[in-house]
Amino acid sequence: MNVTQSWQQFVLNRETRVNVRKEILDSWQRCRQLGISHELDQVASHISSDEFIKRREKNEVLLAAAVPVMEELYNHLKGGGYLLLLADADGYLIEMMADAKAQQICDRGGISPGARWMEDNVGSTGLSIALRTRTAMATSATEHFCTAFRIWDCSACPIYVDGEFMGVFDVCRVGPGNDIRELFTLAVSGARAVAERLRYERNRIREEILSEILLHSWDINLQSTGILSFDKWGKIIHKNKLASEFIHLLQQENQRLNPSSQTKEHHVIYQMKSHSEETAEIFLQGQRYLLESKQLTKQDQNLATVVLVTPETQKKITYPVAKPSQEEQSEVHAAFKTKNPLFKKTLHVAAKAARSQACILIQGESGTGKDFMARAIHRESSRRSKPFIALNCASLPKELIASELFGYAPGAFTGAKQQGNPGKIEAANGGTLFLDEIADMPLELQAVFLRALEEKQITRVGSTTPIPVDVRFVAASHKDLWLLVEKGEFRQDLFYRLNVFTVHIPPLRERPEDLELLINQMLSASCEQAWRNIITFTPEAMELFLHYAWPGNLRELRNVIERITYLHEQDQFDARHVQEFLDFGETAKIKMSERERIELALKIANGNRVQAARQLNISRSALYRKLEKYSM
Numbered sequence: 029m030n031v032t033q034s035w036q037q038f039v040l041n042r043e044t045r046v047n048v049r050k051e052i053l054d055s056w057q058r059c060r061q062l063g064i065s066h067e068l069d070q071v072a073s074h075i076s077s078d079e080f081i082k083r084r085e086k087n088e089v090l091l092a093a094a095v096p097v098m099e100e101l102y103n104h105l106k107g108g109g110y111l112l113l114l115a116d117a118d119g120y121l122i123e124m125m126a127d128a129k130a131q132q133i134c135d136r137g138g139i140s141p142g143a144r145w146m147e148d149n150v151g152s153t154g155l156s157i158a159l160r161t162r163t164a165m166a167t168s169a170t171e172h173f174c175t176a177f178r179i180w181d182c183s184a185c186p187i188y189v190d191g192e193f194m195g196v197f198d199v200c201r202v203g204p205g206n207d208i209r210e211l212f213t214l215a216v217s218g219a220r221a222v223a224e225r226l227r228y229e230r231n232r233i234r235e236e237i238l239s240e241i242l243l244h245s246w247d248i249n250l251q252s253t254g255i256l257s258f259d260k261w262g263k264i265i266h267k268n269k270l271a272s273e274f275i276h277l278l279q280q281e282n283q284r285l286n287p288s289s290q291t292k293e294h295h296v297i298y299q300m301k302s303h304s305e306e307t308a309e310i311f312l313q314g315q316r317y318l319l320e321s322k323q324l325t326k327q328d329q330n331l332a333t334v335v336l337v338t339p340e341t342q343k344k345i346t347y348p349v350a351k352p353s354q355e356e357q358s359e360v361h362a363a364f365k366t367k368n369p370l371f372k373k374t375l376h377v378a379a380k381a382a383r384s385q386a387c388i389l390i391q392g393e394s395g396t397g398k399d400f401m402a403r404a405i406h407r408e409s410s411r412r413s414k415p416f417i418a419l420n421c422a423s424l425p426k427e428l429i430a431s432e433l434f435g436y437a438p439g440a441f442t443g444a445k446q447q448g449n450p451g452k453i454e455a456a457n458g459g460t461l462f463l464d465e466i467a468d469m470p471l472e473l474q475a476v477f478l479r480a481l482e483e484k485q486i487t488r489v490g491s492t493t494p495i496p497v498d499v500r501f502v503a504a505s506h507k508d509l510w511l512l513v514e515k516g517e518f519r520q521d522l523f524y525r526l527n528v529f530t531v532h533i534p535p536l537r538e539r540p541e542d543l544e545l546l547i548n549q550m551l552s553a554s555c556e557q558a559w560r561n562i563i564t565f566t567p568e569a570m571e572l573f574l575h576y577a578w579p580g581n582l583r584e585l586r587n588v589i590e591r592i593t594y595l596h597e598q599d600q601f602d603a604r605h606v607q608e609f610l611d612f613g614e615t616a617k618i619k620m621s622e623r624e625r626i627e628l629a630l631k632i633a634n635g636n637r638v639q640a641a642r643q644l645n646i647s648r649s650a651l652y653r654k655l656e657k658y659s660m
């Protein structure tokens with residue numbers, strides 16, 4: 029007896045024991061108990077458009093993850109009579125894609141977004157069974173209970189993220205004659221891709237919240253405060269260990285007070301997450317806890333409601349945020365002295381970020397001090413006593429980066445050491461790995477590196493044994509990574525992962541107020557090292573240095589100062605000496621008007637117009653004309 033005959037016996041003759049697989053028979057029996065008519069030829073359970081909009085808003089993260097996956101699949105399949113469906117965790121269709129052929133049939137059967145797709149609305153289908161049993165389910169058209177769906181073969185797979193059921197991804201095709209295994213593979217791989225994207229997004233949001241918490245001037249001690257974050261729908265998006273312990277205590281309390289209650293959430297949590305800027309106290313197992321809820325916003329967008337939980341005794345310990353001494357003690361502030369307000373802010377973020385465990389991306393032109401900053405960040409972090417390892421991705425042939433980074437197993441390739449070799453990540457264990465010129469990491473390797481970042485483990489080249497690692501990554505690039513992402517030359521997911529904090533170091537020309545101090549500091553350090561009297565600049569010489577554009581940034585400044593230290597014999601350095609060390613040719617034009625360049629040339633030539641004209645590469649008469657023009 030085939031499935032169609034079994035179905036006829038079941039629905040027409042009302043037999044109970046028919047020859048179909050157990051999952052289908054169970055579902056048919058539930059349909060019978062629910063009084064579903066097998067003659068149903070139209071889906072009749074749509075929510076209103078207002079409700080539909082609300083439901084999509086509620087599932088915006090799921091949709092953002094699923095729609096690109098559906099679109100990609102749809103582009104591959106269109107024209108073949110395929111229908112792709114996405115149901116949320118409550119069984120409502122929140123997205124659907126169908127080609128013209130499939131759409132016609134959908135229209136006849138009332139299959140459209142907003143339909144509720146549970147067994148009590150649509151009978152047995154792959155999707156409704158998957159929604160009920162929360163396992164993947166493939167069904168052929170003849171296994172479907174209601175007439176409306178007995179044309180579709182259907183395959184559905186639940187989407188789970190960290191154990192949480194998010195919805196179901198479904199692939200259908202007009203039957204008969206489909207290869208059900210193919211539909212099944214499509215549904216499972218689609219659901220997996222959506223889950224992967226959701227997991228990634230969740231981690232990103234989690235890290236964003238953490239970094240925002242760090243940046244907000246909240247008076248909290250991260251070590252002893254429970255932190256619970258909720259999205260705008262009241263769903264927990266992040267909790268630290270202390271918060272998990274606190275919730276567990278609350279659940280125990282709930283059970284004790286009201287053993288028959290099904291509600292797991294304690295009313296105090298409900299109250300805190302629903303109202304920002306609220307405070308509460310609760311006494312649990314001999315300890316009083318103070319709760320505060322805060323609204324976390326970023327660029328005027330609500331990011332999360334954060335509930336801070338502090339055991340009372342610890343609340344008394346306060347940590348003033350902007351302790352002046354903290355700045356003085358900060359390695360980052362000590363390494364980069366600045367009067368530039370914007371750069372000051374950057375340093376403040378860098379110092380705070382340094383004390384977190386998050387990845388940091390340092391951006392800045394060549395020679396601005398990215399390596400210097402990475403080292404300061406390491407010294408500022410709790411990892412300061414552990415190794416700081418640097419790897420410059422641009423300095424290695426592309427084929428070698430993987431083995432440098434991950435190490436290799438014995439005999440992994442010709443020329444490999446017999447006993448294998450640990451890579452830089454392993455060498456940095458417990459400490460910091462600085463990846464300079466990250467933009468030069470080959471695309472294929474970026475995916476492997478991202479996985480290592482997420483899973484906190486690496487596998488040496490040529491080995492299959494994963495090795496757990498605990499490393500803080502700081503990456504740097506002089507290229508605009510976002511531009512590379514847009515051009516498809518750098519992975520977007522890796523960019524987001526590295527970019528939890530971005531520290532942008534401005535070029536010297538954008539922080540002119542710092543130049544004098546830097547010059548004096550470098551001069552005295554360099555002279556001290558060379559065992560000579562400290563050289564002093566005359567105001568004119570200093571002015572010329574301040575006018576220079578410094579295209580090579582701090583590196584160039586350091587080199588010039590060192591050359592002066594070793595080559596300039598007098599203790600005073602005046603304007604006449606400047607031209608020996610600085611090239612005011614092309615580079616200086618960036619910063620100077622014509623008048624300023626003439627002034628400069630005259631200063632360098634100590635007022636000698638013939639020399640000044642030579643310096644400017646113009647004739648003497650041309651110089652005279654210009655002097656007249658500028659009334660000089």
Ligand SMILES: Nc1ncnc2c1ncn2[C@@H]1O[C@H](COP(=O)(O)OP(=O)(O)OP(=O)(O)O)[C@@H](O)[C@H]1O
Binds near residue numbers: 393401
């Ligand atoms: N804050 C600073 N104070 C003094 N010297 C500095 C500072 N930052 C960097 N330098 C000096 O400037 C030079 C260049 O610094 P660094 O190598 O960190 O720059 P970078 O941005 O990493 O350069 P690249 O992009 O070329 O790798 C080094 O000699 C360093 O000692």
